[in-house]
Amino acid sequence: MTPRLNLRCADCGIRHRAVCARCDETELARLEEVKFYRSYEAGQKIVWAGDELSFVGSVVSGIATMSQTLEDGRVQMVGLLLPSDFIGRPGRDIAPYDVAAASDVTLCCFRRAPFERLLAEMPHVAGRLLEMTLDELDAAREWMMVLGRKTARERIASLLVSVARREASFDMVPRSGDLRLDLPLTREAMSEYLGLTIETVSRQISQLGREGVIALDDRRRILIPDLDRLKRETGDDAIMA
Amino acid sequence: MTPRLNLRCADCGIRHRAVCARCDETELARLEEVKFYRSYEAGQKIVWAGDELSFVGSVVSGIATMSQTLEDGRVQMVGLLLPSDFIGRPGRDIAPYDVAAASDVTLCCFRRAPFERLLAEMPHVAGRLLEMTLDELDAAREWMMVLGRKTARERIASLLVSVARREASFDMVPRSGDLRLDLPLTREAMSEYLGLTIETVSRQISQLGREGVIALDDRRRILIPDLDRLKRETGDDAIMA
DNA sequence: CGGGCCTTTGATAACATTCAAGCTTCGTGG
DNA sequence: CCACGAAGCTTGAATGTTATCAAAGGCCCG
Numbered sequence: 001m002t003p004r005l006n007l008r009c010a011d012c013g014i015r016h017r018a019v020c021a022r023c024d025e026t027e028l029a030r031l032e033e034v035k036f037y038r039s040y041e042a043g044q045k046i047v048w049a050g051d052e053l054s055f056v057g058s059v060v061s062g063i064a065t066m067s068q069t070l071e072d073g074r075v076q077m078v079g080l081l082l083p084s085d086f087i088g089r090p091g092r093d094i095a096p097y098d099v100a101a102a103s104d105v106t107l108c109c110f111r112r113a114p115f116e117r118l119l120a121e122m123p124h125v126a127g128r129l130l131e132m133t134l135d136e137l138d139a140a141r142e143w144m145m146v147l148g149r150k151t152a153r154e155r156i157a158s159l160l161v162s163v164a165r166r167e168a169s170f171d172m173v174p175r176s177g178d179l180r181l182d183l184p185l186t187r188e189a190m191s192e193y194l195g196l197t198i199e200t201v202s203r204q205i206s207q208l209g210r211e212g213v214i215a216l217d218d219r220r221r222i223l224i225p226d227l228d229r230l231k232r233e234t235g236d237d238a239i240m241a
Numbered sequence: 242m243t244p245r246l247n248l249r250c251a252d253c254g255i256r257h258r259a260v261c262a263r264c265d266e267t268e269l270a271r272l273e274e275v276k277f278y279r280s281y282e283a284g285q286k287i288v289w290a291g292d293e294l295s296f297v298g299s300v301v302s303g304i305a306t307m308s309q310t311l312e313d314g315r316v317q318m319v320g321l322l323l324p325s326d327f328i329g330r331p332g333r334d335i336a337p338y339d340v341a342a343a344s345d346v347t348l349c350c351f352r353r354a355p356f357e358r359l360l361a362e363m364p365h366v367a368g369r370l371l372e373m374t375l376d377e378l379d380a381a382r383e384w385m386m387v388l389g390r391k392t393a394r395e396r397i398a399s400l401l402v403s404v405a406r407r408e409a410s411f412d413m414v415p416r417s418g419d420l421r422l423d424l425p426l427t428r429e430a431m432s433e434y435l436g437l438t439i440e441t442v443s444r445q446i447s448q449l450g451r452e453g454v455i456a457l458d459d460r461r462r463i464l465i466p467d468l469d470r471l472k473r474e475t476g477d478d479a480i481m482a
Numbered sequence: 483c484g485g486g487c488c489t490t491t492g493a494t495a496a497c498a499t500t501c502a503a504g505c506t507t508c509g510t511g512g
Numbered sequence: 513c514c515a516c517g518a519a520g521c522t523t524g525a526a527t528g529t530t531a532t533c534a535a536a537g538g539c540c541c542g
Contacts, residue, residue: 078386096382123364133378141337149315198488200529439522
């Protein structure tokens with residue numbers, strides 16, 4: 001949670017995707033006044049479920065996870081937070097989920113009360129937040145399908161495709177030839193996201209590797225030689241792809 | 242889809258919970274001008290995934306389901322729409338999910354384009370819609386836990402508790418003694434919601450009945466003698482209950 | 483070099499699915 | 513009014529996918 005240098009909003013990598021996406025220069029200036037950065041090392045907890053949430057904010061860089069725990073210790077991840085994703089909810093002071101840094105993470109934060117006041121005054125922020133929330137809702141529902149109906153193999157493929165899609169849209173990389181996917185998630189994190197055990201995740205990844213659907217560089221770096229082939233493994237309707 | 246008599250907003254049962262909850266008389270009058278009702282019989286499709294969605298609206302009475310289908314026919318329900326819940330998304334013209342009437346359903350509708358204009362002009366509606374969307378997101382995430390980590394038995398209990406909770410908050414019924422739950426869902430609909438087969442749903446309901454956790458009046462009417470006992474069967478943290 | 487962490491792989495077991503049959507309930511028409 | 517059929521539900525037996533338990537292999541870092 002190291003404080004960091006203030007970045008100019010205009011130069012920010014998530015400027016056009018985060019809650020501030022629709023703001024003009026004047027509005028940005030108001031946000032710039034009250035924003036502050038926080039950084040976390042891989043593995044650190046960012047928020048504890050049940051604790052007071054004194055701030056809200058956007059992921060600027062890195063990957064964070066949101067998860068929920070049952071009384072006997074079973075864990076289910078309920079969201080993967082990539083750059084530009086928003087953490088926290090206006091109008092709620094108790095965090096409903098644990099949030100943890102999967103890789104090193106930097107957040108652009110606002111104290112909750114001032115942010116809520118801004119929200120009332122800046123329809124561009126409120127509107128964008130609604131849009132982002134609706135997108136998250138779609139993502140959560142897509143994931144309900146994954147968790148409720150897909151096989152272990154399809155779940156792995158779905159995870160890889162969803163990260164690949166998100167990464168592609170972000171980096172504007174034209175998907176030519178091999179796609180190299182940097183996925184800073186342990187097998188355990190994947191299993192928590194996919195509703196599986198780490199053993200099953202490992203087996204299915206090995207299997208997909210043996211069949212050439214994916215190739216493993218590093219343990220955390222995956223090569224996708226043919227994205228369409230992988231998409232066919234997700235079980236989704238081809239049209240959706 | 243029978244057109245019906247116009248109801249005065251002031252007398253509407255969902256007046257204080259739907260998107261219009263925060264509107265004052267003047268705003269309500271504007272909505273009243275453009276709203277219209279639609280009714281559907283149990284079993285009818287309301288929206289087809291992939292079709293153009295020309296309207297948005299709120300469930301006034303009855304229960305509807307939102308679901309998604311994989312190319313090989315596997316179905317996952319992604320939402321249960323109870324009175325006051327909202328159907329449709331501003332800024333999107335293609336419906337991403339099938340919506341069907343589980344019981345007879347009446348909707349209070351708006352054509353999409355006029356509704357989006359109102360949204361821009363009436364912050365009370367936009368604000369309430371954001372709040373409702375955030376609640377739905379929480380519900381979707383709670384359901385991810387159900388689908389990803391819970392046993393068949395826990396899933397049934399979770400469904401019953403979630404409907405009971407919702408019904409209680411709506412009817413303002415003080416939960417004294419037995420709780421009678423009217424659940425107009427076929428075993429098939431339940432199985433689609435719970436990520437199970439109808440056989441497993443049936444077996445688990447029978448089992449819970451044999452153990453006295455629930456009692457079955459009618460096939461679609463369930464008696465809950467001890468809600469706390471049922472809550473303990475959901476696997477959730479006791480605090481959450 | 484040793485220890486910890488993450489990952490892989492194997493053997494076994496459990497839970498839910500699948501396949502199959504029979505039972506209610508309800509509406510329709512003889 | 514009863515008979516029939518369809519739809520929904522229940523129950524049983526067998527199968528299969530994933531979880532669990534167990535062990536060993538890489539990799540990083542002190």
